[in-house]
Amino acid sequence: MIYTMFAKWVQGYRDLPILMNQWANVMRWEMRTRLFLRTAEFLWQEGHTAHETEAEAEEEALKMLGVYRTFAENFMATPVITGRKTDSERFAGALRTYCIEAMMQDNKALQAGTSHNLGQNFSKVFDLKFQGRDGTVQYAWNTSWGVSTRLVGSLIMTHSDDDGLVLPPRLAPTVAVIVPIFKTDEEKVIVLETADAIYKELKSKGFRVKIDTRDNMSPGAKYFEWELKGVPLRIEIGPKDVANKTVVIVPRIALDSQEAPKPGRKQKLFVNMDDLFDKVEALSVELQAQLLKNAITRREANTIRGVKSYEEMKEIFSKGEGAFVYAGWNGDPAIEAKVKEETKATIRCIPDAEFRSANAPDKCLISGEPAKHEVIWAKAY
C-alpha cells in the first residue's frame, strides 16, 4: 500500500526523499503467545522512506536505529546494543537489517526494534522509479523501521524486582505519591492540610504526583501497593514531619548517592519542605539514571568475552538462560544452524564498533577458521 502510493507520488528526484509513518494494529497467527512479547494482536509503529541514493537510504536506516536507541536508553532506561543481523536473521526483503538488542533479567536477549535498508528490492517490485539528476530513470532506495508494544515488555522485564513493577520517572504516569500518616483526628487535620499543600504545589509546577488519602489502609499497606505499581518516588509526611517542616522521600530503587539500606529496608531521605520541588526533580533525574546504570551493570556482569572453546560456550548455555557470549564467527550460516540446534542460542547481532571487545577474536569459535566478525550469541525471546 505504502509503496504503491510512493510509486504514484514519486516522479523525479525532487520528490525524494519521502517518508511515511504509521501506527497500526497488526494481527498475526501465533501458535504460542507471550504477554507483551508475542501477542496475536499488537500495536506497532512502522516508518517507510524512499531515497535517491543508496548512501542516503543507509544513512536513514542508521539514523532511525539511533532514534530507537535514544528512546530505549533515555526514556525507558533500557540499555541496548546496536548492530546488524546476520543473513539468516535478516528481514526477508532487506539488504541489511539493523537492530537494538536488550538483555532481560534472565539473561535472555530481546530484539527491541529494527531498521532495514531495503535497497531497491521493494522499488523494483512496486515499480517505484524516478528521473534522476542526470536524466536517467532509476529505482528508488528504501528503508523501513519499526517498534511495537513489545517495548512495554522489555521495560517491565528490565527493571522490575521482587516488590513489583519499577517505572522510569520519565515514563511513569505518576512520578511521586504522597502518603500522609496520622493517628489522632487532630493529627489527621494538620497532616492532611500540609500534605495537600505539598500536593498542590508539586502539581502546579507540572509534576506528576498523587496523594493517597484513603483512611481504611495503614501506611505500610499503601507503601507496598505503590511500590507494586512501580511509582518511582514516595513522599511520606507525618506529624513529626509537619513539626520539623520536613518530609521523608523513599526512592523505589536504591540510589548510589545515598547510604546503602539495610537488607529488606529502603532508603529514607529526609528533605526540607522548602526545597521539596527541586529535590524531587533532582531525585527523579537521578533515579532515571540509576535505572540505566543498574541495567548496564547487570548486562555487563552477564556478558562473557574471551571464551576459549565451543565446549565452553555450550557449557554456558546449558546452565539456566546463559549470557551474552561474544565470539568470533566465520560468517557461515551452517555454523549458526548447528549452534542453534545444539544450544538454542542464536547470533543476536554483529555489534557496532562501540560494543566490540577491545581485542576481538580473530578465529571462529566453532570452526576455528578465520573470523569474519565478532558476534553476540544468546538465547532470545
Next chain:
RNA sequence: CGGGGCGUGGCUCAGCCUGGUAGAGCACCUGGUUCGGGACUAGGGGGUCGGAGGUUCGAAUCCUCUCGCCCCGACCA
C-alpha cells in the same frame, strides 16, 4: 496440530482417590481498638461446585458427552 493440566463465594485454592450437612485464606459489611513498612479483634453477608445427561436412596465427588481456560513442543517480532 501433538502431549499434559485445570474449571468449587469477588480472588487464590482445599475437598474428589474411598459418594452422606459445601470449606479455608484473602477481599467485602458492622462495632471496638489501631495507624512512621502489608493491623488486631468480635460478629456478619455471599457459592445453580463450567454445562448437559447418566449411575445411585443420595453426586462437587463415579461414568459419558460438551464448553472454556492454562502449560509444554513445532512456529515466531
